[in-house]
Amino acid sequence: MTIHPVKGIRLATVAxxxxxAGRDDMVVIECQAGTSCAAVFTRNxxxxxxxxxxxxxxxxxxxxxxxxxxxxxxxxxxxxxxLDAVQCCQLLANNLGCNVTEVLPYSTGVIGQYxxxxxxxxxxxxxxxxxxxxxxxxxxxxxAIMTTDTVSKLFSRKTIINGFEVTLxxxxxxxxxxxxxxxxxxxxxxxxxxxxxxxxxxxxxxxxALSFNRITVDGDTSTNDAxxxxxxxxxxxxxxxxGSNEYDQxxxxxxxxxxxxxxxxxxxxxxxxxxxxxxxxxxATEDDCSAVAYTVAESPLVKTALYASDPxxxxxxxxxxxxxxxxxxxxxxxxxxxxxxxxxxxxxxQGYTEEAGQKAVAGADISxxxxxxxxxxxxxxxxxxxxxxxxxxxxEYRT
Amino acid sequence: MTIHPVKGIRLATVAxxxxxAGRDDMVVIECQAGTSCAAVFTRNxxxxxxxxxxxxxxxxxxxxxxxxxxxxxxxxxxxxxxLDAVQCCQLLANNLGCNVTEVLPYSTGVIGQYxxxxxxxxxxxxxxxxxxxxxxxxxxxxxAIMTTDTVSKLFSRKTIINGFEVTLxxxxxxxxxxxxxxxxxxxxxxxxxxxxxxxxxxxxxxxxALSFNRITVDGDTSTNDAxxxxxxxxxxxxxxxxGSNEYDQxxxxxxxxxxxxxxxxxxxxxxxxxxxxxxxxxxATEDDCSAVAYTVAESPLVKTALYASDPxxxxxxxxxxxxxxxxxxxxxxxxxxxxxxxxxxxxxxQGYTEEAGQKAVAGADISxxxxxxxxxxxxxxxxxxxxxxxxxxxxEYRT
Numbered sequence: 001m002t003i004h005p006v007k008g009i010r011l012a013t014v015a016x017x018x019x020x021a022g023r024d025d026m027v028v029i030e031c032q033a034g035t036s037c038a039a040v041f042t043r044n045x046x047x048x049x050x051x052x053x054x055x056x057x058x059x060x061x062x063x064x065x066x067x068x069x070x071x072x073x074x075x076x077x078x079x080x081x082x083l084d085a086v087q088c089c090q091l092l093a094n095n096l097g098c099n100v101t102e103v104l105p106y107s108t109g110v111i112g113q114y115x116x117x118x119x120x121x122x123x124x125x126x127x128x129x130x131x132x133x134x135x136x137x138x139x140x141x142x143x144a145i146m147t148t149d150t151v152s153k154l155f156s157r158k159t160i161i162n163g164f165e166v167t168l169x170x171x172x173x174x175x176x177x178x179x180x181x182x183x184x185x186x187x188x189x190x191x192x193x194x195x196x197x198x199x200x201x202x203x204x205x206x207x208x209a210l211s212f213n214r215i216t217v218d219g220d221t222s223t224n225d226a227x228x229x230x231x232x233x234x235x236x237x238x239x240x241x242x243g244s245n246e247y248d249q250x251x252x253x254x255x256x257x258x259x260x261x262x263x264x265x266x267x268x269x270x271x272x273x274x275x276x277x278x279x280x281x282x283x284a285t286e287d288d289c290s291a292v293a294y295t296v297a298e299s300p301l302v303k304t305a306l307y308a309s310d311p312x313x314x315x316x317x318x319x320x321x322x323x324x325x326x327x328x329x330x331x332x333x334x335x336x337x338x339x340x341x342x343x344x345x346x347x348x349x350q351g352y353t354e355e356a357g358q359k360a361v362a363g364a365d366i367s368x369x370x371x372x373x374x375x376x377x378x379x380x381x382x383x384x385x386x387x388x389x390x391x392x393x394x395x396e397y398r399t
Numbered sequence: 400m401t402i403h404p405v406k407g408i409r410l411a412t413v414a415x416x417x418x419x420a421g422r423d424d425m426v427v428i429e430c431q432a433g434t435s436c437a438a439v440f441t442r443n444x445x446x447x448x449x450x451x452x453x454x455x456x457x458x459x460x461x462x463x464x465x466x467x468x469x470x471x472x473x474x475x476x477x478x479x480x481x482l483d484a485v486q487c488c489q490l491l492a493n494n495l496g497c498n499v500t501e502v503l504p505y506s507t508g509v510i511g512q513y514x515x516x517x518x519x520x521x522x523x524x525x526x527x528x529x530x531x532x533x534x535x536x537x538x539x540x541x542x543a544i545m546t547t548d549t550v551s552k553l554f555s556r557k558t559i560i561n562g563f564e565v566t567l568x569x570x571x572x573x574x575x576x577x578x579x580x581x582x583x584x585x586x587x588x589x590x591x592x593x594x595x596x597x598x599x600x601x602x603x604x605x606x607x608a609l610s611f612n613r614i615t616v617d618g619d620t621s622t623n624d625a626x627x628x629x630x631x632x633x634x635x636x637x638x639x640x641x642g643s644n645e646y647d648q649x650x651x652x653x654x655x656x657x658x659x660x661x662x663x664x665x666x667x668x669x670x671x672x673x674x675x676x677x678x679x680x681x682x683a684t685e686d687d688c689s690a691v692a693y694t695v696a697e698s699p700l701v702k703t704a705l706y707a708s709d710p711x712x713x714x715x716x717x718x719x720x721x722x723x724x725x726x727x728x729x730x731x732x733x734x735x736x737x738x739x740x741x742x743x744x745x746x747x748x749q750g751y752t753e754e755a756g757q758k759a760v761a762g763a764d765i766s767x768x769x770x771x772x773x774x775x776x777x778x779x780x781x782x783x784x785x786x787x788x789x790x791x792x793x794x795e796y797r798t
Binding site: 043044045047076077078079110111112176177179218219220221222223298299300301304305308310312313314315317318319320321328330343347348386387388390391392394395 | 622699714789
């Protein structure tokens with residue numbers, strides 16, 4: 001995939017020694033003056049220190065730089081954690097010649113350990129010296145933010161809006177503790193489009209709802225989820241206004257990119273061998289569709305059956321049946337595994353054969369379609385299977 | 400443990416060949432005329448055929464016999480499943496000389512396969528001939544209802560009520576697809592106490608709320624959950640009335656037995672290496688305590704950490720923080736791992752050491768105490784860890 005640099009956005013990475021030896025683990029993203037910034041954060045009540053500091057800084061001013069580290073989440077670290085996050089921001093601000101509130105901190109990694117601030121201090125000047133706008137810098141940054149990820153997640157696209165070419169490039173990380181709640185794991189998206197902050201925030205909220213808020217690995221919402229969208233305004237165009245055709249065009253391009261980034265997290269989910277798309281439609285509300293989709297997506301029994309390529313549809317049925325929705329007429333429920341009907345109008349499909357079921361779940365991409373009734377409401381959620389490797393990774397995570 | 404027979408209750412088992420070779424897989428429990436029966440069933444909307452038939456039969460008359468099979472759940476089997484369940488009841492009724500509605504069916508095992516009715520037909524006469532009241536019959540029955548269970552769950556106690564000796568004996572089965580929702584996995588409890596049906600049902604409801612409704616292995620509510628309480632009335636005593644001291648005494652004895660049976664399911668949970676007690680207190684409502692307790696109990700990350708004997712308390716903190724409760728003041732949250740304080744008033748406890756944490760989770764019995772505020776509300780939930788063995792069992796279940 002070709003990665004397009006984003007005018008006005010420069011990146012740099014360095015091996016600061018936060019936790020990992022011999023690899024980059026610190027990233028600085030600098031944006032030109034006038035860049036708009038939108039962000040969404042975790043709704044976990046125990047949000048990490050960097051999330052709290054980033055929220056506060058965003059309330060005061062638009063950022064000039066983002067400071068990201070992997071290997072240490074600076075979560076569950078109390079007041080010391082907040083002081084550490086602010087101090088790291090100050091170190092970067094000193095090197096860039098900006099105000100501390102113009103730096104947003106992001107951390108990902110182990111929870112409950114203090115940030116090694118001296119490591120940041122030592123690495124900062126070299127990192128700032130390496131700031132570049134080119135695609136290699138994006139590539140290195142996407143790798144440096146990885147923790148249990150096995151591949152970096154970096155996507156890029158160009159779109160023509162009203163005759164002007166606009167670039168969107170973004171990266172994400174995450175493989176476990178994944179069920180973003182109105183936010184995401186760490187993701188950073190940048191564009192050169194001209195978009196003022198309130199419009200950019202609206203675009204990000206709507207796009208997040210259809211991408212990062214539609215994935216789950218294990219149902220565990222992280223303390224550090226954050227997704228940030230920068231618009232440098234370097235493209236030659238008029239500002240994008242809410243309700244315009246330009247808005248719709250940009251929204252589509254942004255949502256495609258965000259879905260690429262979100263789905264890449266599921267494809268790289270801890271121990272995943274399957275990529276599972278669950279579409280639920282026809283319930284009275286979108287919330288009910290979502291509740292059923294997540295109940296199936298997070299059922300350990302559904303996930304282990306799919307890991308075994310076993311079309312054990314009884315487990316899907318049982319998960320649908322226990323989903324926390326106020327109303328469900330089981331005589332209207334139909335379920336397909338890929339295109340194989342397994343349940344029709346609440347009863348085992350007459351034409352179903354075990355052979356067809358096995359074929360449906362043999363591959364690495366599996367879709368489960370669940371129709372609950374006649375409404376036009378619909379929600380799609382992406383998830384992974386539950387494997388031995390997931391247990392190994394998470395049993396050994398801190399050792 | 401000494402198993403006390405229950406006067407008026409006879410049991411028999413037989414190897415009917417429902418699914419397993421060379422082991423008993425069918426149980427008949429016969430109760431004397433005048434026995435009261437109370438039952439609670441799964442709230443999974445896709446309840447299995449035997450659950451639907453048992454509910455219908457209970458509405459018409461008190462049962463004279465229960466018919467139980469393991470290896471096949473007769474769930475997701477549509478109308479044929481209902482016909483099959485009724486036909487098996489009829490077979491037993493013919494052999495006992497009672498009405499078909501006086502037989503309650505119970506099935507547990509694989510979902511989505513039809514019941515082999517001819518196997519029931521062939522095995523029924525021999526089974527009925529073997530009906531006995533002795534403790535060996537209870538022991539064989541507890542073994543015959545097992546599926547992925549590795550040990551049978553059979554408990555017994557005597558209690559003196561108003562000068563009269565009363566016996567309570569019960570068995571349960573279950574190791575996976577365990578999160579009973581206002582019901583249980585299969586459990587059968589019998590007593591010789593004299594208790595009329597409405598009182599017995601009230602006792603069972605209240606006792607279930609404190610036992611089977613307080614356990615979870617994987618959050619997956621089964622389609623076949625059922626708990627049945629028989630009171631033969633063979634003891635020399637007056638009927639137990641609601642609100643009496645006798646009611647309270649019986650309730651205590653019953654709840655102890657039910658908790659023994661429920662906790663035995665967790666100790667034998669699929670792949671379990673740890674028995675985890677989670678107590679949550681101090682929230683505004685009991686529902687909020689419960690929501691937090693289940694969020695922690697079903698977090699794959701908490702469960703894998705405990706499997707690894709890793710005091711990764713950040714994962715507990717993250718689970719508490721994402722629990723679906725309307726209000727939580729994180730400054731009032733304190734958490735203990737066994738007796739080691741890990742979080743105090745929302746902050747990492749100053750006295751916590753990794754060494755103390757490791758010691759706390761080294762054993763097989765771990766308690767997590769979470770205090771959310773000042774109220775006197777409190778809920779205790781029991782769960783297991785998530786291990787390689789859980790994945791193996793559930794990936795290979797149908798092979």
